[in-house]
Amino acid sequence: MQIDLSEEQRLLRDTCREFADKELRPNAKKWDREHRFPAEAVKKLFELGLGGVAVPSEWGGAGMDNVSYALAIEEISRGCASTGVTLSVNNSLYCDPIAKYGTDGQKESFLTPYARGEKLGCFGLTEPQAGSDAAEQRTTAVRKGDSYLINGTKNWITNGPVADAIVLFTMTDLSKGTKGITCFVVETKTPGFVRQKADEKLGICASPSCTIFFENMEVPISQRLGQEGDGFKIAMSTLDGGRIGIGAQAIGIGRAAFEEARDYSKIRKTFDIPIFQHQAIQFMLADMATALDAARLLVLRAAWLKDQGKRHTRESSMAKLFASEAANRVADKAVQIHGGMGYSKELDVERHFRDARITEIYEGTSEIQRLVISNLLLK
Amino acid sequence: MFEPSESQRLIRETARNYAQGSLTRIASELDREARFPAAQLGELAELGLMGINVPEAYGGAAAGAVAHALAMKEIAQGCASTAVTMGVNNMVAETICRFGTDAQKKRYVPEITSGRFVAASFALSEAQSGSDAGALRTTARRDGSGFVLNGSKQWITSGDRAGVLIVWARTEQSAAKPAKGISAFLVEGGAKGLHAGRHEDKMGLRASSTVPLTLEDVRVPATALLGNVGDGFRIALSALDGGRIGIASQAIGIASAALEESLQYAKDRRTFGQPIANHQAIRFMLADVATELEAARLLVLRAAAFKEAERPFTREASMAKVFATEKANHACDVAVQIHGGYGYVSEFAAERHYRDVRVTTIYEGTSEVQRFVIAREALK
Numbered sequence: 001m002q003i004d005l006s007e008e009q010r011l012l013r014d015t016c017r018e019f020a021d022k023e024l025r026p027n028a029k030k031w032d033r034e035h036r037f038p039a040e041a042v043k044k045l046f047e048l049g050l051g052g053v054a055v056p057s058e059w060g061g062a063g064m065d066n067v068s069y070a071l072a073i074e075e076i077s078r079g080c081a082s083t084g085v086t087l088s089v090n091n092s093l094y095c096d097p098i099a100k101y102g103t104d105g106q107k108e109s110f111l112t113p114y115a116r117g118e119k120l121g122c123f124g125l126t127e128p129q130a131g132s133d134a135a136e137q138r139t140t141a142v143r144k145g146d147s148y149l150i151n152g153t154k155n156w157i158t159n160g161p162v163a164d165a166i167v168l169f170t171m172t173d174l175s176k177g178t179k180g181i182t183c184f185v186v187e188t189k190t191p192g193f194v195r196q197k198a199d200e201k202l203g204i205c206a207s208p209s210c211t212i213f214f215e216n217m218e219v220p221i222s223q224r225l226g227q228e229g230d231g232f233k234i235a236m237s238t239l240d241g242g243r244i245g246i247g248a249q250a251i252g253i254g255r256a257a258f259e260e261a262r263d264y265s266k267i268r269k270t271f272d273i274p275i276f277q278h279q280a281i282q283f284m285l286a287d288m289a290t291a292l293d294a295a296r297l298l299v300l301r302a303a304w305l306k307d308q309g310k311r312h313t314r315e316s317s318m319a320k321l322f323a324s325e326a327a328n329r330v331a332d333k334a335v336q337i338h339g340g341m342g343y344s345k346e347l348d349v350e351r352h353f354r355d356a357r358i359t360e361i362y363e364g365t366s367e368i369q370r371l372v373i374s375n376l377l378l379k
Numbered sequence: 380m381f382e383p384s385e386s387q388r389l390i391r392e393t394a395r396n397y398a399q400g401s402l403t404r405i406a407s408e409l410d411r412e413a414r415f416p417a418a419q420l421g422e423l424a425e426l427g428l429m430g431i432n433v434p435e436a437y438g439g440a441a442a443g444a445v446a447h448a449l450a451m452k453e454i455a456q457g458c459a460s461t462a463v464t465m466g467v468n469n470m471v472a473e474t475i476c477r478f479g480t481d482a483q484k485k486r487y488v489p490e491i492t493s494g495r496f497v498a499a500s501f502a503l504s505e506a507q508s509g510s511d512a513g514a515l516r517t518t519a520r521r522d523g524s525g526f527v528l529n530g531s532k533q534w535i536t537s538g539d540r541a542g543v544l545i546v547w548a549r550t551e552q553s554a555a556k557p558a559k560g561i562s563a564f565l566v567e568g569g570a571k572g573l574h575a576g577r578h579e580d581k582m583g584l585r586a587s588s589t590v591p592l593t594l595e596d597v598r599v600p601a602t603a604l605l606g607n608v609g610d611g612f613r614i615a616l617s618a619l620d621g622g623r624i625g626i627a628s629q630a631i632g633i634a635s636a637a638l639e640e641s642l643q644y645a646k647d648r649r650t651f652g653q654p655i656a657n658h659q660a661i662r663f664m665l666a667d668v669a670t671e672l673e674a675a676r677l678l679v680l681r682a683a684a685f686k687e688a689e690r691p692f693t694r695e696a697s698m699a700k701v702f703a704t705e706k707a708n709h710a711c712d713v714a715v716q717i718h719g720g721y722g723y724v725s726e727f728a729a730e731r732h733y734r735d736v737r738v739t740t741i742y743e744g745t746s747e748v749q750r751f752v753i754a755r756e757a758l759k
Contacts, residue, residue: 003381003684262757282754283747289757290678290698297677298670301381318670367663374662377642377669 005071012064013071015048020079025256025348028080031206032351035198037162038083038206045076046117050087052095059099060112066241066303070248074296077252081355082206084252088245089158090114093363094121094167097238098185101226110165110185110223122163122188123242124154124212125235131156132368134169134235135178139214141170148172148184148224150192150217156362161198161208163188168214169235172228181231184223192217203354240313241306242363243320247299250320250359251292254327257334257352258288264338281337288330295323314376321369324359331356381677383449390446393426394453402457403636409460409586410731413578415540416461416586417497423454423465424494430472432621437476437484438492444621444686448628448679455632459735460586462632464498466625467536471499471545474618475565478606483565487543496542496568501622502532502592503547503615509534510748512547512615513558517594519548526550526604528564528572528597534742538590539575541568545618546594547611561611564603572597583734620693621686622743623700627679630707630739631672637714637732638668644718644727661717668710675703694756701749704739711736 005013023041031038045051053069055061062068069091077084098111113119130136139152150170157166165187173180186193196211226234262285265276275281298319305312331353335342342349360366383391402419409416423429431447433439440446447469455462472491476484490496508514517530528548538544544566551560566573576591606614642665645656655661678699685692714729715722722729740746 003681266758276754276758279751282758283750285757286701286750286753289753290702293681293695293698294674294678294702297681298674301677304381315673318673321666322670322674370663370666371659373666373669377665378646378656378662 005067008064009068009071012053012068013075016050016072016075017078019045019048020075024076024079024083028082028206029345029348029351031080031082033205033345035205035208037086037208038080039162041080041083042086042120043117045083045087049117050076051090051117052099052111052115053091055091055095055099055111055115059107060115061095061099065307066244067300067307070244070299070303073245073248074252074255074299077249078256079252080206081249081253081352082204084249085158085204085207085246086120088242088249089123090121092242092245093123093238094165096241097167097183097225097234100237101183101230101234102185105222106185106225114165119164120159120162122157122159122166123238124157124166124168126156127153128155132365135181135232137169137171137181139168139170140174141172141182141184141219143172144218147218147220150184150186150214150219152214153211154214155211156199156209157212158207158209158362160210160212161195166193166212167225167238169231176229178232179229181235182228183225183231183234184219185225186217186219186223190217190219202357203351204358239363240316243316243369244299244303244306246359246363247295247302247316247319247323250323250327250356251295251299253352253356253359254288254292254295254323254330257327257331257349257356258285258292260347260349260352261285261288261334261337264341275337284333284337288333291326291330295319295326298322314373317364317369317372320364321366321373324356325366327356327359381680383445386442387446387449390428390431390440390442391449391453394428394450395456397422397426398453398457402454402461406458406460406586407725407728407731409458411725413585415588416458416464417540419458419461420464420468420497421494423461424492428454428465429468429494430488430492431469433469433472433476433488433492437472437488439472439476439488444624444683445680448624448683451625451628452632452635452676455629456636458586459629459633459732460584462629463584463587464537466622466629467501468499470618470622470625471501471543473621474501474545474614475605477617478563478610478614479565480602482602483605487565490542498537498540498542498588500535500537500541500544501618502535502538502544502566504532504534506531506533506591510745513561513612515547515549515561517546517548519550519562519564521550522598525598525600526564528566528594528599530594532592532594534579535590535592537588538592539578540588543567544592545605547615550608558612559609561615562608563605563611563614564599565605566597566599566603570597570599581738583731583737619743620696623696623749624679624682624686626739626743627675627682627696627699627703630704630736631675631679633732633736633739634668634672634707634710637711637729637736638665638672640728640732641665641668641714641717644721648719655717664713664717668713671706672710675699675706678702694753697744697749697752700744701740701746701753704736705746707736707739
């Protein structure tokens with residue numbers, strides 16, 4: 001049983017940690033307040049190779065493994081959760097399905113520039129009436145000669161306002177349910193791709209998302225990912241990987257909250273002693289640290305299974321469910337330990353509390369994870 | 380990462396086959412009759428499970444701390460009482476190997492690993508000194524070249540069955556640093572002046588033997604001293620770090636049995652025209668339990684891997700213990716709930732698991748002591 005990180009994994013983790021301390025943590029509050037997409041920081045991270053951490057180097061990626069990817073997302077999210085999800089979407093939800101299902105031609109046009117970090121991708125699955133129940137897709141793609149005409153609406157599309165391309169799910173046959181779902185990769189400058197204004201959210205305010213309308217958008221057949229009807233399989237397999245990224249993001253947020261609570265407990269005094277000397281505070285910190293360690297082991301194990309080419313649906317769901325709920329508990333306790341200061345926008349901890357909340361919802365709610373896990377348990 | 384080696388897998392399979400083949404069938408009977416599993420312990424020794432992390436020279440399997448954790452989980456999944464007795468035997472054998480002289484190792488360890496000693500004991504707790512081990516009062520007075528021990532011990536697993544007991548006693552009274560005056564001794568079962576009291580009537584683990592001990596002028600030679608005078612506290616804490624991995628594994632084993640039974644019952648039992656497994660309320664409980672047990676398992680394996688690599692693992696062992704034991708209690712509670720009325724009767728194993736698992740958040744360091752240790756490490 002070997003449970004240590006490799007030299008390469010450690011190096012990437014430390015690089016990301018240093019970057020987060022220098023470039024992200026000092027600015028994250030401002031970006032959050034101004035709802036500003038941290039384009040410069042994302043560009044620098046892409047220059048470090050974080051556009052496609054686990055994408056093979058022949059396609060512009062860093063050619064590392066998914067364990068490295070998870071470590072990187074945790075460190076980045078510890079500095080800024082919005083930046084963390086921006087990267088996670090580009091890596092897991094955009095590059096990953098193209099690397100897995102794309103033709104060489106598609107990879108050349110739609111993978112390499114994104115894995116290199118010259119361009120940014122997004123992922124269009126969710127619709128106003130199709131969130132957890134992804135099979136309820138209503139966006140249609142109708143074959144017309146050598147192309148498809150796409151009409152419909154996608155919403156909550158992370159990176160949507162700033163992305164250069166989208167991995168897009170549509171219905172080519174409404175009568176077939178999940179078997180009628182077909183996937184495309186489309187540049188956002190394509191006529192008929194119409195962005196709405198950015199969403200106003202509780203947290204991750206520096207990660208822009210929006211609704212997108214598709215109005216008679218014409219997409220050539222060469223941009224179809226896989227065959228007609230492959231879409232649901234592509235979406236589910238992509239989300240198995242995406243959940244590792246969100247699990248890692250949650251741990252990063254939780255760790256930031258934990259570290260701030262720990263440090264605060266040493267300087268804040270009540271009844272003449274630092275509050276960390278009160279057992280009530282100590283025990284909260286112990287539970288926070290334990291939950292985060294357990295969550296990280298689950299996330300790294302899921303990533304490791306993916307690296308082995310093994311099925312990891314159950315493990316990814318467990319990792320995402322546990323890590324996101326743990327991060328919320330940790331952020332909640334961090335606010336509590338800070339008292340009134342935890343409620344103030346002067347400190348970072350109230351942002352962590354808001355940022356953590358989304359991790360239980362996107363890329364499969366906690367309820368969906370429990371369904372996935374129990375389905376596999378009861379098989 | 381995360382994958383057991385061939386030899387670790389072999390130990391796990393050996394333990395699993397024995398647990399599923401023999402222990403599961405008799406566990407309920409052992410519990411009902413509060414019968415000490417002497418025969419089962421003998422069979423475990425024959426399988427090489429009484430010195431899993433003990434060198435081969437002393438009859439051990441030399442398979443390491445990870446293998447030990449894997450085996451404990453499997454045996455506990457069959458019978459929690461047998462598992463705790465096996466766990467203490469292993470802990471004593473390991474502690475003697477780690478801190479003992481050659482003569483001590485040769486004298487005692489092969490007796491434990493071979494099963495010639497059916498059990499061994501770890502006599503640390505006293506009536507007024509559980510979590511606060513530094514407060515113990517049993518004394519060891521120098522007498523010529525040896526020592527004379529006086530005092531009493533509480534909650535001693537296998538105390539009336541042990542061929543050898545590690546007994547902690549105070550060799551020096553020091554109000555300022557009470558832990559400094561504690562030493563550890565190897566006392567043989569049947570030593571003159573060593574008396575086991577009445578079996579504790581316990582909620583669970585009823586087939587394991589738990590007794591109070593009194594020591595009345597128990598005379599031991601100088602060669603009975605384990606380590607040096609004053610080393611006792613350090614020896615106890617080091618043994619307990621390892622012991623916590625064992626108890627965490629035991630808890631996961633009990634909880635895994637409860638989860639398996641819950642899954643089976645949920646498929647068989649019908650309400651409102653369908654198996655209760657189809658109700659989301661039931662499915663979600665099962666998903667949570669399975670997730671928590673996976674997380675617990677990974678924490679335990681990490682602590683064991685750290686121990687095996689001879690890295691500091693105090694923090695990791697405490698995290699594994701507090702998390703695994705509390706989640707295991709939750710798992711057994713859920714099992715009773717899913718079984719409904721059948722979870723409350725002794726005819727079904729869920730009721731025994733619920734009782735057995737309760738002690739895991741208490742012994743070898745309560746959850747509160749673990750949190751204390753973890754916070755201390757986090758605030759360093």
